Amino acid sequence: MKNIDISSISEFGLIDIIKNRFAVSKDNKNIVAGIGDDSFCFKSGKNNICITKDMLVEDVHFKKDWTNPQEIGRKSIEVNVSDIAAMGNVKPEYAFIGLGLPPKTPEIFIKNLYKGFKKTCDKYKMAIAGGNTVKADKVIISVTIVGIGRGRGKVIKRNGAGIGDLIGVTNTFGNAGAGLALLYKYGTKHKYNKYEHFLISKQNNPKARLKEAQKISKHLTSLTDVSDGLYISVDLLAKDFGKGAEIYMDKIPVSSILKKVFRENKKQLDLALFGAEDYELIFTVPPSRAKFLKKLVPHISYIGKIDSSKKVKYFYDGKEQKIKYLGYKHF
């Protein structure tokens, strides 16, 4: 057997391996959404129960120099709530926190980490229901969140987009990636201006779009959260299910602050498409509902539409553009 280098397998590649090798038995009719969606959901009586699990590792997902322990705690919860939001009208109810800690971790670090967990769980009226702590070389945070479907609404999966549906997003893209780019380039000792600080704070303090998801979900045909950049997320709703899409790059919303810090239009779009961790939602909706949705959530923008081409085509100013993937691979 050869020794392969895991660095060459992206997270998505590994999900495929798992999906193919250990696919959930198809005859379990209680399973509503399985491996490969944002959360796993199953029916229990009349309820849909959704479960998501994510692991953050020091120096891979965060650096202690670039953020503070309270932010790390908050972010660990928010990114999991984002996976719950990506299933639609679901209320996150219980959080489980598994911690790996180096033996000499300062007490103040743990206290502030927990403060971050606690405040964020309180914000979502979610109970910290359990967890465990083990010794490790680096800080590891493994969060599991259990959500319960609200009302009779169905869970919104990634696979439901219809031909002609519009592709919508809940807010701007690129801020979080821009913050990370600044930290990579200038480190923590640089004197940042207030706009740069804003972008860095977007990297360290993501917010799950739970309320938005709860408001709009019943109108949607597909839904996911954008954790790895817009470019990958469009593929997740279109190409992964044998559909195509047209994306109008001039319609991708970018914040005025991002434009102040990164003045070049191409750079702004690169950050929006390939910069990760904005945690906005991306969804598809029949055109007839599009205006109504924007009344419910005014920040929504429509950036393209689903077609049957099996390809995702990018347009700028009416002209098709060649886009090459520039994103971050997990390994």
Next chain:
Amino acid sequence: MKNIDISSISEFGLIDIIKNRFAVSKDNKNIVAGIGDDSFCFKSGKNNICITKDMLVEDVHFKKDWTNPQEIGRKSIEVNVSDIAAMGNVKPEYAFIGLGLPPKTPEIFIKNLYKGFKKTCDKYKMAIAGGNTVKADKVIISVTIVGIGRGRGKVIKRNGAGIGDLIGVTNTFGNAGAGLALLYKYGTKHKYNKYEHFLISKQNNPKARLKEAQKISKHLTSLTDVSDGLYISVDLLAKDFGKGAEIYMDKIPVSSILKKVFRENKKQLDLALFGAEDYELIFTVPPSRAKFLKKLVPHISYIGKIDSSKKVKYFYDGKEQKIKYLGYKHF
């Protein structure tokens, strides 16, 4: 703020910190069992849903030299199923596997690890429902299992023991701790005899007592699984809830093979009381049901009884013994 040394806080200490600081709101009437029990359980319609989460870290919970990847995979699932079994008549339904892997992990290691996960999940008719993979310095395995209460039976918690109840266990103690002691003493290159091999295999291949739990649970007043040695587990059912116990050390069941390898009676009892990872169940039951239970599960032994003394007293041959905690601390 002082920098405390985490090494001085046992896992139980940290659970206390978490319990006190982040106690689940008492007015959530859906919560059936909370932090500090083996699993967290909540009501969803007519069902009890139980969730457990455990993290195994390389060189803390396993050493790659001392066991093989398939065993590591199996054990990660078994120890979580054991926490589900410790809630009584609950069926483990869905497993989520979070993996941290060093970038240069050999493919064969991952394949065999997954083989271990898969075979064990199949054995329990449990679906691998999701998970994620992240880069890490050492192998980290974070498993979450969701179980669903069977029938109308209630969940059996740690806190229900009545004065006069007998304390029972599902099988022998000390094998797993003995296996670990051998590995620590002689390493992997030693020529072990077949009895020593048996003990080492008990360390590397624990089995959750799920069937036993499902058979006997409705008769029990309290229940937990013995992951950290019998001594600690007796405290969990008695002292933690303001009760006491008498333990008759000559009644603690020890395997004939353990007796062959460790001939000294005191050493056998030390391994039974303080050796971890046997994953047998310990429970309390009213005396009137004790015989019937032994018909259901013939391996059951009764090792003591609950009293109101708030102390756990150990007896050997009718004489009280002074027992000092010799066990393993997680940090």
